[in-house]
Amino acid sequence: MKNPPSLSIEKITQRFYQRFKEEHAAFLRSTNIADPHINAEHYVSTLLNRLMFIYFIQKRGFLDNDPNYLRSRLEMIQTRQGPDHFLSFYRRFLVRLFHDGIGASERTVDLDNLLGDVPYINSGLFDRHELERENPQIDIPDQAFERIFDFFDTFDWILDNRPLRNDSEINPDVLGYVFEQYINKKQMGAYYTEEDITAYISKNTILPFLFDQVAQQLPDAFRANGPIWSLLQRNSDRYIYPEVRKGVDQPLPSHIAAGILDLSRREQWNQPAASPFALPSETWREHIARRTRCQDLQKLLASGTVVSFNDCITHNLDIEQLTQDIIEHCDDPHLLLTLYRTIERITVLDPTCGSGAFLFAALKVLEPRYTACLQRMETFISQHNTESDAAFRDILADIHKHPNQTYFILKSIVINNLFGVDIMQEAVEICKLRLFLTLIAAVDRREDIEPLPDIDFNIRSGNALIGFASYDALQKAIQGDQQRQIDFDDQMSHFSQQAIQTETAFQKFRTMQMKNSLDASQLTDAKRALHDQLESFSSDLSRYLAASYGVSGDTGVNQWQESHHPFHWFSTFYGILEAGGFDVIIGNPPYLSYSKVRSDYRIQGYQTEQSGNLYAFVVERSLALLRDGGRCGMILPIASVSTDGMSKLQQLYDQPLQWHSHYAVRPGKLFAGVDMNLTISLFCKMTASHGRGYTTGYRRWSNRVQGDRANLFPTLTYIPNPQFTTHTNPFPKLGSSIEVAILQRMLAHERKLDQYATNEGTTLFYHSGGRYWRKALLNKLSSHYKPFTVSEQIVPIVLALLNSQLFYWYWICNSNCMDVVSREVYGMPVFPLETADRVVFDNLTKQLFEEYRINSAVRQRNGTRIQVAELNVDVRHAKPIIDDIDRTLADYYEFTVEERDFILNYDIKYRIQTISQTADDTQRGP
Secondary structure, three states: OOOOOOHHHHHHHHHHHHHHHHHHHHHHHHHOOOOOOOOHHHHHHHHHHHHHHHHHHHHOOOOOOOOOHHHHHHHHHHHHHOOOOOOOHHHHHHHHHHHHHHOOOOOOHHHHHHHOOOOOOEOHHHOOOHHHHHOOOOOOOHHHHHHHHHHHOOOEEOOOOOOOOOOOEEOHHHHHHHHHHHHHHHHHOOOOOOHHHHHHHHHHHHHHHHHHHHHHHOHHHHOOOOHHHHHHHHOHHHHOOHHHHOOOOOOOOHHHHHHHHOHHHOOOOOOEOOOOOOOOOOEHHHHHHHHHHHHHHHHHHHHOOOOOHHHHHHOOOOHHHHHHHHHHOOOOHHHHHHHHHHHHHOOEEEOOOOOOHHHHHHHHHHHHHHHHHHHHHHHHHHHOOOHHHHHHHHHHHHHHOOOOHHHHHHHHHHHHOEEEEEOOHHHHHHHHHHHHHHHHHOOOOHHHOOOEOOOOOOEEEOEOOOOOOOHHHHHHHHHHOOOOOOOHHHHHHHHHHHHHHHHHHHHHHHHHHOOOOOOHHHHHHHHHHHHHHHHHHHHHHHHHHHHHOOOOOHHHHHHHHHHHOEOOHHHHOHHHHHOOOEEEEEEOOOOOEHHHOOOOOOOOOOOOHHHOEHHHHHHHHHHHHEEEEEEEEEEEEOHHHHOHHHHHHHHOOOOOEEEEEEEOOOOOOOOOOOOOOEEEEEEEOOOOOOOOOEEEEEEOOOOOOOOOHHHOOOOOOOEEOOOOOOOOOOOOOOOOHHHHHHHHHHHHOOOEHHHHEEEEEEEEEEEOOOOOOOOEEOOOOOOOEEEEEEOHHHHHHHHHHHHOHHHHHHHHHHOOOOOOOHHHHHOOEOOOHHHOOHHHHHHHHHHHHHHHHHOEEEEEEEOOOOEEEEEEEOHHHHHHHHHHHHHHHHHHHOOOHHHHHHHHOOOHHHHHOOOOOOHHHOOOOO
16 A cells, blocks of 8 residues: 655645646636637646646657657747747647647648657547637647746656656646645535545455455355465465554563553553554554454454455455455466456446546556456466366457557556546546556557547546436436426337437447557547437436426526536446446545535435535435445545434445444544545445444544554454444444443443433533543633533532543544534433432542643634634643543443553543644644
8 A cells, every 4th residue: 555645746736736827827818719608718728638648748758759749849830930920839730739640540741740750649638629629710829838838847747656756746646636636625625535545445345346246156266165265264464464463473571561461550551662563653552452453363364254355344454465366376267257357347436536536546456456367367378278268368369469468458447447427527637637647658669559548438527416317217307397298108218219329339439449450530430429429318318307497498408507517327327327337436525515506506306415515415326326236435524424414324324234434633634634534434235234334443643653644544443333222323433342342331321411401500511622632611611612501419420521531432432523512412321420429529520620720821712703812721731630530430330440441541642642743733722
């Protein structure tokens, strides 16, 4: 697993974007396109994408063996014609390069003399743009290209995957970072998803689906004691991440080992562990927990009881290594052929793809498996002579027709396996550009370049939330259209025939692109026919959908289409949906309140509408588009599983196989600059079953500690999600069996704090925000403090509870980890409070409040609207008193010594700062 983008990439991204934004605007001004019907900004973006593509490939020497090809040709044209004389560089050279050179396979001698030795590259990127077809008079002065080339020439354009060495290098990934970091997140509530996140989600959805499909076809190959699962049994350490095994084989120092059985000797467990044992920033307490888990996992694998890929997700095994080994050691040709055919057919969708981060992750998951299958076929042919060898020979013979096997594999995946949709046309164009660059990067020699695929029908622009997603949805719309006098059966038959014809044309177009010898004119004709057919079909569907919004007439429908950007899954991906749906759906949907887009477009028919956020709608649509047995993986706000406002979304999670892992926003963040706790949710859609799946605890790390984030995903620990009938939260964030036991003991008292709430009595106030500590006081210091009224007799007990580490742990397990709301306060399980010794708790709370007073100061808060002075308390100094409170509470809850020790030390590394952190990482709220 690679680390997240380095600081050098972030630095170059910022530098490139700031200049790019200026240069884009200057280039746009230079076009002088005054026609209001021409979307000049979109055309300029397309043109600059083309130029950036050429800048990448010219550095490889692919264009007339000239690394400065564009600059050289500009100077050549100006020398021949004079600058801006009659026909400009744009009209005389660039347009011909795009459409007649790179975009065409047949050329005249005059054109060859003009362009030099340039390859036929194809791809939709160089098609005649709609604006170019409709406005042949468009021209752009030479000065605009001189300026943009001056900008581009300040960078080194690197067309490979090696790490950037300085802030003058630029690679295709930077284009994705630019779009997601600086454009998309501000406009659409979407954020760039870093590589460790996309890799974790992709491999834990795609690979389990792939091998589950093969297991359904060849169950004997996946029997419990068979050769596949014996790989785990024979060499368990190979499939346990090195981060989990670090230092586990070393004997513990005696002073640390002594605390395993004797809790009184754990005084050094919260100190940083020694380097031979520790991961970055790891304490001895964390090392012991990791060591115990690793040893348990080694025993489990050695026992041979892990016999499914779902188990591999649950135990967080190295599923990439396992699946690679299965293929490379495969001795069954039938199994190998089935694996290969399944890889060829798997469909992976990102419904809000942005610049393609998840699609690239899927590509990186599929390519090694694809390659391993082909290499294993070669071995079979050299060693055997079986019936399957004939199939292997046909497959390999077809591939050997292509000069570059890696290019062919990547091209096959892009055409057959990857699909994406995004509402922003600019995102779609960047996504396709990056995919093209990934393909061309696999080629080292000019003569090995094959035409790029045209993926305009794989990666589409449109609103994934608006449009017909199924035959049934279309049927309901037609039945409900009272404005037209139509024959329902005839209309549905007509649409069904249109869908079949469109899918047939789509499959023909895809097949044509996989041929080594490609007739460019035939491909162009096929694309145009498919485009026209799809546009006509979608237009008919949009009229019915608009009618369901109460919109009719050509003008009204056109305006509705402009605002809603409908995307009809039924027509665009008819073949996939007719076969049951997409196999895998992954992504990072926009985190945007529905209220912010409601004036632009309205959704219809969503169960999750009252959730009020676009990400909930995207998840609902994704699960609807997913086939039975398909896999879905999304990164979402932690509120998706932790707040009542998302209850409708949580009802969709009634799947037996689901995994939820949870990530903090302090001190490290998954998304740079985004203050949001997040959850990664993985699902296997099984409509005939019910369940709750698996969960992790709330994960913290520090981005400031080198290597800390790199350990985040390898050290994930899932446990079965406990189901308590008396607990209000269906998805508590619990990361160990001891946490389950603590919650179970709390619930066993069969009381909640709301049973002690009264209308009359003493009002105390709990703080509704904060990070690492929870506070409740007898006076209201600010608007952040919320009231809770109880009888005078139990005031000190309730105050002790709400200031305790136990409540902090309970709140973390059940909340959004940002806000303290009434659900966590009123719903906290308690023992019979009336039986507690009031005097003991009264003394404890008085000591606590005195410590608060000593360690408090007035801080000026400068908000965007108001400035206010608030009392700020550094709670860390009160930890010894809070420990006494928790020891006392532990007795009433009847916790074991081990459970009490867990609560006293919960999250202590970050709350007390035993590792280096800045003051910004510590809660000092009022």
